[in-house]
Amino acid sequence: MHALVTGAGGFLGSYLVQRLLARGDRVRAFCRHDHPGLEQPGVEVVHGNVADAEPTIEACRGVDVVFHTAGMAGIWGRWDDYYRNNTLGTASIVEGCCRHGVSKLVFTSSPSVIFDGRPLEGVDESAPYPRRWLCHYAQSKALAEQHVLAANGRDGLATCALRPHLIWGPRDPHLQPRIVQRARHGGLRRVGDGTNLIDTTYVENAAEAHLMAADALAPGSAVAGNAYFLSQGQPVNCWDWVDRLLALSGLPPVRRAISLATARRWGAMLETAYRLLGIVREPPMTRFLAAQLGTSHYFDIGRARRDFGYRPTISTEEGLDRTDAAGKGER
Numbered sequence: 001m002h003a004l005v006t007g008a009g010g011f012l013g014s015y016l017v018q019r020l021l022a023r024g025d026r027v028r029a030f031c032r033h034d035h036p037g038l039e040q041p042g043v044e045v046v047h048g049n050v051a052d053a054e055p056t057i058e059a060c061r062g063v064d065v066v067f068h069t070a071g072m073a074g075i076w077g078r079w080d081d082y083y084r085n086n087t088l089g090t091a092s093i094v095e096g097c098c099r100h101g102v103s104k105l106v107f108t109s110s111p112s113v114i115f116d117g118r119p120l121e122g123v124d125e126s127a128p129y130p131r132r133w134l135c136h137y138a139q140s141k142a143l144a145e146q147h148v149l150a151a152n153g154r155d156g157l158a159t160c161a162l163r164p165h166l167i168w169g170p171r172d173p174h175l176q177p178r179i180v181q182r183a184r185h186g187g188l189r190r191v192g193d194g195t196n197l198i199d200t201t202y203v204e205n206a207a208e209a210h211l212m213a214a215d216a217l218a219p220g221s222a223v224a225g226n227a228y229f230l231s232q233g234q235p236v237n238c239w240d241w242v243d244r245l246l247a248l249s250g251l252p253p254v255r256r257a258i259s260l261a262t263a264r265r266w267g268a269m270l271e272t273a274y275r276l277l278g279i280v281r282e283p284p285m286t287r288f289l290a291a292q293l294g295t296s297h298y299f300d301i302g303r304a305r306r307d308f309g310y311r312p313t314i315s316t317e318e319g320l321d322r323t324d325a326a327g328k329g330e331r
Contacts, residue, residue, distance in 0.1 A: 004028045004063040006050055006093065007070030009035035011173055012108065015207040016067055017043065030059045050089030060096030065104040065214050068093045073174065075135045075289055076282035082140040090144035098155040104217045105148060106210055109161040111229060111299060113142035117291040124300040125227050134288035145227060152225035158217050162209060164230040165299065169203035169319055170326030179242060180249045187284055190239050190257035192294030198238045199231035199298040202319035205312040206230060209304065216308035228304040232312045235298035248324050263290035
């Protein structure tokens with residue numbers, strides 16, 4: 001098939017491009033900048049930003065399927081920026097699909113769309129959107145996901161949304177580097193009692209799930225119009241997993257700790273102070289971060305298993321080995 005991948009130069013997007021090429025599909029890569037990994041046969045690179053409507057709509061012309069992985073990540077910043085990139089950018093993708101007769105749209109969402117700071121233990125896709133969110137990213141992605149799912153069936157378009165939790169692996173520019181940087185600067189503390197369980201998703205499993213969902217997606221299919229949680233299929237202890245990621249960089253385990261209640265209070269105070277003072281950089285703690293680090297959040301992936309046969313074929317152990325080997329190769 002001929003696939004458009006938005007955010008093709010990003011972490012998940014780059015793995016998705018590799019998998020598409022490996023099975024003989026053609027790729028149009030929509031990204032803001034040049035990326036050496038995209039300069040290869042079978043890839044048409046189109047420069048653009050999903051925040052700009054017309055170039056985004058035009059990028060959808062002549063393709064069979066759109067994988068919309070692009071977006072603005074993070075837990076701090078201006079609402080207008082998140083809304084423009086994540087919500088309005090996704091609306092432009094939907095418009096492009098409908099205007100140009102694209103038959104399939106697979107949207108990369110996030111479990112944070114249903115997260116309001118309380119534990120999520122084994123929940124499935126019937127869990128509702130909250131009445132309030134703790135960060136602009138989660139709210140803007142929730143609005144985008146709702147728009148994508150509401151567009152299912154419009155102008156012959158079939159849509160679905162995938163919610164991979166904490167994507168990690170080789171070439172990760174976000175999660176592992178952030179943890180390592182905080183640890184090296186003495187800013188990493190265990191939040192809570194250290195027993196909370198979380199889901200994670202190895203990047204190659206996440207990319208494969210996108211292909212499987214697209215292959216099963218069609219008007220009237222079980223996949224059409226639905227959202228799906230993705231993970232390794234087995235939650236891990238949050239702080240044991242953080243310690244293992246630190247060990248890959250030769251760093252010791254996290255020793256210092258604060259209570260979840262203290263972290264929440266600290267986050268609320270810092271958010272208020274940063275807003276009043278107009279500080280742009282991210283606070284060292286926010287209410288969202290405190291809840292993510294100190295509560296359990298893992299999900300039932302039974303619907304993805306049932307509807308499009310998702311299986312996390314690369315185990316967490318193998319994924320850690322691959323990440324370690326890649327890191328040693330870079331060093």
